[in-house]
Amino acid sequence: xxxxxxxxxxxxxxxxxxxxxxxxxxxxxxxxxxxxxxxxxxxxxxxxxxxxxxxxxxxxxxxxxxxxxxxxxxxxxxxxxxxxxxxxxxxxxxxxxxxxxxxxxxxxxxxxxxxxxxxxxxxxxxxxxxxxxxxxxxxxxxxxxxxxxxxxxxxxxxxxxxxxxxxxxxxxxxxxxxxxxxxxxxxxxxxxxxxxxxxxxxxxxxxxxxxxxxxxxxxxxx
Numbered sequence: 001x002x003x004x005x006x007x008x009x010x011x012x013x014x015x016x017x018x019x020x021x022x023x024x025x026x027x028x029x030x031x032x033x034x035x036x037x038x039x040x041x042x043x044x045x046x047x048x049x050x051x052x053x054x055x056x057x058x059x060x061x062x063x064x065x066x067x068x069x070x071x072x073x074x075x076x077x078x079x080x081x082x083x084x085x086x087x088x089x090x091x092x093x094x095x096x097x098x099x100x101x102x103x104x105x106x107x108x109x110x111x112x113x114x115x116x117x118x119x120x121x122x123x124x125x126x127x128x129x130x131x132x133x134x135x136x137x138x139x140x141x142x143x144x145x146x147x148x149x150x151x152x153x154x155x156x157x158x159x160x161x162x163x164x165x166x167x168x169x170x171x172x173x174x175x176x177x178x179x180x181x182x183x184x185x186x187x188x189x190x191x192x193x194x195x196x197x198x199x200x201x202x203x204x205x206x207x208x209x210x211x212x213x214x215x216x217x218x219x220x221x222x
Contacts, residue, residue, distance in 0.1 A: 007117070010168040011136035014119050017171060021103045022134050022163060023049060023067040024123035025079065025093075027059050031130035034122050034162035035067065035079070035093065036173065040104045047102055049093040050193070051162035052178050053084045056091050065093065069100045070133045083200040089178055090188060090196040105164055107190050108172035112145045120154045120177055120185070122163030130159060138168070142184060149178070149186040156180035 023035045033055035039048035049067060059065055059081055066076040077095040084091035120137040123130055139154035152165060156177075165175040165187045175187030 006168075007138050010117065010119055011138055014121055014166055014168075014171065015134070015136055018103060018105065018121055018164075018166070019070045019134060020100050021105050022121055022123065023069055023079075023095075024130055024132075024159075025049075025051060025055055025162065026066040026068065026076070026130075027057055031123075031125060031159055032057055032065070033159055034134075034177075036162070036164040036176065037102055037104045038107075040102045045097050045099070047095045047098050047104075048082075049079055049095060050176065051091050051093065052176060052188070053086055053089045053091045054178075055162045056081060056084060067093070067095050068132075073132060083203060085196050085199055088188070088192055088196045088199075090176070090193065092196075092200060105166075106172045107193065108167050108170060108174045109190055112141060112150070112167075112174055112189075114141050114144055116141045117168035118152050118154065118174060119166050119168055120152075120160065120163050121166060122157070122160040122177065124157035125159040134163075139185075141174075145189075148192075150175040150189045151184050151186050153184050156185045160185070 021037050025032050025035050035049040035051040037047050038050045061081050064078045064080050067079040068076045079093040079095040082092045121134050123134050137154040139152045141152050143151040163177045164173045167174050175189045177187045
């Protein structure tokens, strides 16, 4: 009973804290998946959004996706693709003039342990439509930290790709959900996100200045 109460508390706490830390991403009027806010600019209206590369579909660099926050049906923000990596399955987008009360997510940049409790915070589809508020899906890490992907036994629903996997009780992201296999989901760990961001910096010299002033809360060795 205590475990169930803890699980319920973690899920409620994460929703209350981070409802506006995730967006649902659309292209061509169709829901493609999730994105998580990793930076809220000094102007308080510019956001950087991290997602999986496969969520983009055919949207190229400099192309745009429609980013919707919780509860929004008509109002969206154009999110421009800054960089993506097909091999790492990650992409970074930027949205401007954002008016919602955004809270950027922090990353847990320390070793993880099998058995730790985690919660996925994600928009999903029910039938043909995307749910307009993110749901919480709890589980445990079920593999070792040296594996290429982080595996956990959270429930997976259609459309969950690109959503954050958050360490319960710590409220920091340990991975980005990339897909599901049988009774578990697999997610891209923080060390791979670091590699992706390094690739962004190498690909775009102008981004270095921007990155240095963007509080990702993880250390990227240049």
